[in-house]
Amino acid sequence: MRAQLWRRGASPHRGRRFRPVFRWAIGTAAAAMAIIAITTSPIRADNVTARTDPVDTEHLFGFVEGADIGSKGEREIVIDSTLRAGKSTGTFANTASELEFKYTAFENFRISGAAALAYYDIAGVTGINDARRAALQSLSFDARLRLLDRAQTPFGLTLSVAPHWGLVDETSGVRTGHFGTEIQLFADRDLVPDRLVGAVNLVFANDRARRLASDGIEKESFLGAGAALAAQLMPGLWLGGEARYLRNYSGAALNVFSGQAVYVGPTLYVGLGRKAFVSAAWDIQIRGRAIAAPGAFDLANFERHQAKLRFGFEF
Numbered sequence: 001m002r003a004q005l006w007r008r009g010a011s012p013h014r015g016r017r018f019r020p021v022f023r024w025a026i027g028t029a030a031a032a033m034a035i036i037a038i039t040t041s042p043i044r045a046d047n048v049t050a051r052t053d054p055v056d057t058e059h060l061f062g063f064v065e066g067a068d069i070g071s072k073g074e075r076e077i078v079i080d081s082t083l084r085a086g087k088s089t090g091t092f093a094n095t096a097s098e099l100e101f102k103y104t105a106f107e108n109f110r111i112s113g114a115a116a117l118a119y120y121d122i123a124g125v126t127g128i129n130d131a132r133r134a135a136l137q138s139l140s141f142d143a144r145l146r147l148l149d150r151a152q153t154p155f156g157l158t159l160s161v162a163p164h165w166g167l168v169d170e171t172s173g174v175r176t177g178h179f180g181t182e183i184q185l186f187a188d189r190d191l192v193p194d195r196l197v198g199a200v201n202l203v204f205a206n207d208r209a210r211r212l213a214s215d216g217i218e219k220e221s222f223l224g225a226g227a228a229l230a231a232q233l234m235p236g237l238w239l240g241g242e243a244r245y246l247r248n249y250s251g252a253a254l255n256v257f258s259g260q261a262v263y264v265g266p267t268l269y270v271g272l273g274r275k276a277f278v279s280a281a282w283d284i285q286i287r288g289r290a291i292a293a294p295g296a297f298d299l300a301n302f303e304r305h306q307a308k309l310r311f312g313f314e315f
Contacts, residue, residue, distance in 0.1 A: 055238070055271065057156070057188045057197055062267040062281020062308050064228035064242045066188040066199050067156030069110040069144050070314075076102040078312035086304030088293065090124025094171070096137055108146040115139050120173035128172045135173055140164035155189040169209065178209030194232060201226040206252045219252040228267065236271035242281065248301040259301035261288035276313035283307070 057066025059078070070076060078100045085093040100114035118137040123130045142162040150156030166178040182205035191198050206221040224247065230240030244263045250256045265283035272278060283306045288298030297304065 054151075054194075055197070055232070055269075056277075057199065059277060059279045059310055059312060060197060060230050060238055060267075060269050061199055061228035061240060062242050062265065062279070063244060063263075063283060063306065064199050064201050064226040065184075065186050066197070067146065067148075067150065067158040067186040068188075069108070069146050069158060070102070070104040072104055072107045074102075074104045074314060076312055076314045078102065078310060081309045083307040083309075084303040084305070085307075086299065087125045087128075088295070088297075088299040089126045091122070092125050092128070092303065093121045094173075095119045096170070100142075108149070110144045110146075112142045112144075113140070114142070118168070118170070118173065122172070129174070131173045133173060135168045137168055137170060138164050138166040150188060150190060155187055158186045160184040160186065166207075166209070174211070176209045176211055178207055180205060180207035191229075196229065196231050197238075198230075199228045208252065219250070220258075221249045221252055221254050223247045223249070223254060230267060230269060238267075238269040240267045240269075241265065242267055242283065244283065246302065248298075257291065259288065259290035259292075259298040261285050261298045261302040263306060272313075275315070276311070278312075279308075279310045281308045 056070065057068045058070075060066050079097065080100065081095060081097040083093065083095050096116050096118040098114050098116040100112050102110060102112040104110040116137040116139075117134065119134045120131045122128055122132070140162055141164075142160060144158050144160045146156070146158045148155065148157035160183070162182045162184070164180060164182070166176065168174060169176050169178075182203065184201060184203045186199065186201055188197060188199040190196075201224075203224045203226075204222070207219070209218045209220075210216070211218070224244060226242060226244035228240060228242035230238045232238050242263075242265060245260070246263070247260045248258050250258050263283040263285050265281055267279070267281040269277065269279040285297050285299075285302060285304050285306075287296065288302060289295075290298040290300040293300045
């Protein structure tokens with residue numbers, strides 16, 4: 001479920017079990033960098049410093065996204081790795097790396113398809129079986145319609161509808177058959193032209209899962225909002241921060257509230273020439289509440305840490 005990148009957190013306090021996931025993430029990043037190096041033209045210092053093209057805001061932040069979808073005919077490949085770590089007991093870390101192909105078919109309409117591979121490193125977490133394995137996590141499709149273009153209006157606005165089909169549970173890695181849809185609204189605005197950009201996101205998602213072992217059916221839904229700012233410190237280099245408020249429910253239509261969490265963290269975006277970029281974010285849950293486990297955080301439905309690393313290039 002693509003919404004899992006927004007949701008579900010205790011700090012990773014046993015480094016011995018945590019390190020394999022970082023090696024997985026680093027390996028994915030190294031492979032992505034190799035692909036970018038081969039498929040894009042060499043990046044020269046004078047090319048970076050002289051760049052004056054408007055920045056594409058879609059991946060300018062972290063988990064929060066901008067409203068840009070590219071120009072008509074534009075094709076892009078993005079490798080998006082998300083690390084989720086920390087539960088209230090034991091050690092928990094999950095890295096999901098998604099390969100996505102995007103194509104802007106019309107001036108204000110884009111489609112994309114993605115496949116996600118995940119690695120689970122879980123030990124001693126209450127309610128979740130120990131696991132250390134990789135699995136094909138999900139397949140998804142995303143259609144985005146740009147309602148307002150910020151180049152012509154005070155702000156940009158884009159609607160996204162993304163159905164998905166999952167092969168394993170996104171938290172435990174247990175084999176399941178699940179499907180659902182994520183609906184998002186992205187808005188962004190140039191607060192200071194070429195210097196400061198802000199974005200606001202709203203998301204609703206639901207999911208229906210069937211446990212293959214027990215044949216039981218589970219339904220859940222999710223509601224979230226996020227805001228972000230990014231400032232350009234030098235051509236092609238943007239630093240910023242984001243905040244997200246997330247709510248989890250049992251039932252497909254926000255039926256029964258089960259928990260909430262607030263995340264904040266820094267973001268980084270680096271433009272690599274005119275065709276490629278790398279962006280990163282690390283969000284920490286600073287406040288939360290779970291109905292099933294009262295406390296200062298919701299570590300039943302969410303994680304304490306959520307980090308993201310992206311590489312992308314146009315061709």
